[in-house]
Amino acid sequence: MHWRSTTGSLAVVLLLAGCSQTQTGTPAAVNKAALTSCASISINENAYYRIVGRQSNRALDVKEVSTANGAAVQTWGYGGGDNQKWRFQSVGSGFYRITAKHSGKAMDVSEVSQNNGAIIHQWDYVGGQNQQWCLQPTDSGFYRILAKHSGKAVDVKDLNTADGGVVHQWDYVGGANQQWKFEQVETINQPIWSQEFNEPSGAQPSTAIWNFETGGSGWGNNELQNYTNRASNLAMNGAGQLVITARREAFGSCWYGACQYTSARITTQNKYSVLYGRIEARIKIPGGQGIWPAFWMLGANLGSVGWPNSGEIDIMEVVGSDPNTVHTTLHGPGYSGCCGIHGAYNLGQAVSNAYHVFAVDKRENDIRFFVDGVQVFRVTPSNLPAGTQWVFNQPFFMLLNVAVGGNWPGNPDASTPFPAQMLVDYIRVYP
DSSP states (O other): OOOOOOOOOOOOOOOOOOOOOOSSOOHHHHHHHGGGGGGOOOTTTTEEEEETTTTTTTEEEEEEEEEOOTOOOEEOOOOOOOGGGGEEEEEHHHTEEEEEETOOOOOEEGGGSSSOOEEEEEEEEOOOGOOEEEEEEETTOEEEEEHHHTTOOHHHHHHHHOOEEEEEEOOOOGGGOEEEEEEEEEEOOHHHHHHHHOOOOOOOOOOTEEEOOOOOOOOTTTTOOEOOOOOEHHHHHHOOOOOEEEEOOSEEETTTOOEEEEEEEEEOOTOOESSSSEEEEEEOOOOOOEEEEEEEEEEHHHHHHOOTTTTEEEEEEEOOTTTTTEEEEEEEEEBGGGEEEEEEESSSSSSGGGGGGEEEEEEEEEEEEEEEEEEEEOOOOGSOTTOOOOOSSEEEEEEEEEEEETTTTTOTTTTTTSSEEEEEEEEEEEO
């Protein structure tokens, strides 16, 4: 929206149906076939693990603690470094992304190669099949790690048992240099602040945390809705979600005359702000022509410096005329309104079809946007227009709203479904 007015060692245990130790056919064919029986394993997704080789007893390690894309994964004696700690997160159908703690980057097969010997390195996670891994048990708590795109296994070149062993992919043949144990070494931080919206049906958000912004001024974008504080526009559903409901109804006066639509907009201004951290929300948005849901942030100094000098971080905006695209934008002095620093992520289907997790990781001089765990956009001061100022190294507060009509989405039409509801499952802030 544009503003205008348990540490320890754990050998993971799993029984996978249909996983046989008997192999027939070529290794490549066997490995590809093995992917069809890939299944979720019992592993803590809110923890970091060291991944230790059966043959060498050395850990997977990002070379030289690099945070750059393309940094090689190697084997090294475990020393407790964050470049030796890995997080497993399900991406569906039994596959996992494996992310290095120090960089946040994913284990990745170079150039999406299908070939034996292709190097394994780290790269920003973008959802590629060369970044998704099947974890299948061998014996004694060890696993083979198979790349989804190739069916090949994570393998230590030439059976090297020394520090600095090259890690690449190879057809799985049962070698000890292709088997790995996952040992939990650290749990992940819990949220430092959250809104879970578990209040009874009809309850409204706490005014100790949230402000209800009301009115039909157009909000600088010629929007058509009258924002209200009524429960019919903003209330819990009793199933664990906050629901913002846009309605086609006459209520109150708007900039264009009698209002034709109502909705709700809430903020944490002067009640809760975030300097640095990861801010995420799980939301199911409404769709339809002229519907404009948003989850966003404004600088806490808005009242003293105004917009756009305060800065604006649009974590999620979707307009009904472009239903497959999540828009993420930074606005600031000299790059606002039409000319913000903008990213667009095409989900491949209507965003309104399901819940999605929209997040921003806000750090000093570095802001990254995520949809369902996939980094979709990143902005640093180097991306700003020449001569403009980075205004994001300060606290920001949160906003949620569903606008109707306006300069960007256009007006609703006869096809627009009302009431249009945005369901917010949670908002969480991590360090």
